Amino acid sequence: MFKKVPGSKNSRMSGIKRDAFLLAGSATLLSMLCAMPPKAAAEESVTLIRHSNKAADYYNAGDFGRARDEYRTAIGLSPKTIEYYEGLENSCIRSGEWDQVAFAIEKIIELDPKRQPSLAYEYGQALYHLNKFDEAVPWLKKALIYADTPVIAFTPKIKNIDIVPSTPYVPPPPPKEEKPEPPKVPERAPETYLLSYDNAIKAECIVIAEFEGLEKGEKGIQWNRPPLAHYHITKNLKGPPLNKALPLKFELHDFVDPTKPSGWKFNEKSLPEKGSSWILFIEFAVPKRGMFETFQGSYGRQPATDDNLNNLYQLLDKFNMRNPNS
Amino acid sequence: MFSMVSRSAFSLGVVVTLLAVTASASFAESAKEKREAIHKCLLAIYLSQRKTEAGGEYLALLASNPADGKMHYDYGNFLLRGGNAAGATNQYRLACKVQGHVADYQIGLGNALMRNKDYRGAVVSYRRAVEIGGATGSQSAAQLLQQAQQYVQQQEQYENYKKQQAENQ
Numbered sequence: 001m002f003k004k005v006p007g008s009k010n011s012r013m014s015g016i017k018r019d020a021f022l023l024a025g026s027a028t029l030l031s032m033l034c035a036m037p038p039k040a041a042a043e044e045s046v047t048l049i050r051h052s053n054k055a056a057d058y059y060n061a062g063d064f065g066r067a068r069d070e071y072r073t074a075i076g077l078s079p080k081t082i083e084y085y086e087g088l089e090n091s092c093i094r095s096g097e098w099d100q101v102a103f104a105i106e107k108i109i110e111l112d113p114k115r116q117p118s119l120a121y122e123y124g125q126a127l128y129h130l131n132k133f134d135e136a137v138p139w140l141k142k143a144l145i146y147a148d149t150p151v152i153a154f155t156p157k158i159k160n161i162d163i164v165p166s167t168p169y170v171p172p173p174p175p176k177e178e179k180p181e182p183p184k185v186p187e188r189a190p191e192t193y194l195l196s197y198d199n200a201i202k203a204e205c206i207v208i209a210e211f212e213g214l215e216k217g218e219k220g221i222q223w224n225r226p227p228l229a230h231y232h233i234t235k236n237l238k239g240p241p242l243n244k245a246l247p248l249k250f251e252l253h254d255f256v257d258p259t260k261p262s263g264w265k266f267n268e269k270s271l272p273e274k275g276s277s278w279i280l281f282i283e284f285a286v287p288k289r290g291m292f293e294t295f296q297g298s299y300g301r302q303p304a305t306d307d308n309l310n311n312l313y314q315l316l317d318k319f320n321m322r323n324p325n326s
Numbered sequence: 327m328f329s330m331v332s333r334s335a336f337s338l339g340v341v342v343t344l345l346a347v348t349a350s351a352s353f354a355e356s357a358k359e360k361r362e363a364i365h366k367c368l369l370a371i372y373l374s375q376r377k378t379e380a381g382g383e384y385l386a387l388l389a390s391n392p393a394d395g396k397m398h399y400d401y402g403n404f405l406l407r408g409g410n411a412a413g414a415t416n417q418y419r420l421a422c423k424v425q426g427h428v429a430d431y432q433i434g435l436g437n438a439l440m441r442n443k444d445y446r447g448a449v450v451s452y453r454r455a456v457e458i459g460g461a462t463g464s465q466s467a468a469q470l471l472q473q474a475q476q477y478v479q480q481q482e483q484y485e486n487y488k489k490q491q492a493e494n495q
Binding site: 148 | 357360361363364365367368370371374375
């Protein structure tokens, strides 16, 4: 597909690039191996032992070709284990693959130079069969010197695949007996759930107004007979525009708990300060008997503190109930 | 004729030796077997490189196994090729002594004796080879025997001529 341009440096350059790519690839592989977690290493060792055991089985069964393949795979996984090179060497001696024998012996000598005398005979034989006569002669002569040294015959080992985990196994703790949780005590009486801003914003009209005082000459104020109070609207947050002067039925209790506390008496000191700012939730924007009524009695009058205002604005914005320009 | 005979014998010997080494490629276990295998390898290498060190390897192999008729025969071929007909004769004799029923050894001995101008002895050897049969050389034993007999006749004629000359003087 790619033709080499005669006289160009393309082939050389591609060769350099290929070398660089191979170098980078091998470096990456090496770093990956170094950074391999212990679990991965354990899995790899299991694979290695499996190949080693297969190789031993094939060797013992006389299937030296397959034994050679398994030993080569094991060498690929663990290139510094002499045992696998020995297996490869002996398998290939039996199958007459002398190039493989020479390769295996060279690697063994590279890893353990002390074994040079004991392998001189096999290496000399391998070189002889590879027609490398000049190289074979010194090895064979060396082998003659060490011919009387007893050599341990190669027997492939079969290993167990019992994996010892790096961290000891800790059994999980016994499940705790879950006791049924006691029923939660409500923070407040369920009947008071009605008294909330979520419900209050459903009122037809919501305004911010300043308290001006009770109607003059108001007498006979009782628990269930509220007086008339005057407010001055400073801001209309929700609902139709109302007159700034707002007459309001000044309920003395909320409607959730209308029971009169014992010994209760009306006291003007309990009234809010004149000029103080209040949030008024007016349930119906229509006065009854000349007075507007608040949501759930006294709950419909909330002091215009920052927290209350924030809460109210959030709810109005959430449900898109707020008057424009308010 | 002698050179042709010796050349054919030598080439046969080399081939047989190499085959023997290849056949014994399986690995030796004992030290003796190992030594033999090494010497056989070295011998094959020296023979292929036509080095005189091969003689030492033959001797080493024969020292470890003196009853190996084939090795004596091969060594005889090697010596004959190198011009050592007397040594070759000895080796062929040893080969024939160990395995007298092999026609090739008798032919080899006959060739060596021919080289030593012992034509009568060669005729005896060739005759034995013809009797045994089954020679594997390029020339048949019968032809060699015929040639040897001719040499014997010529030698006898020459001797008779010499005798007559001596008597006339």
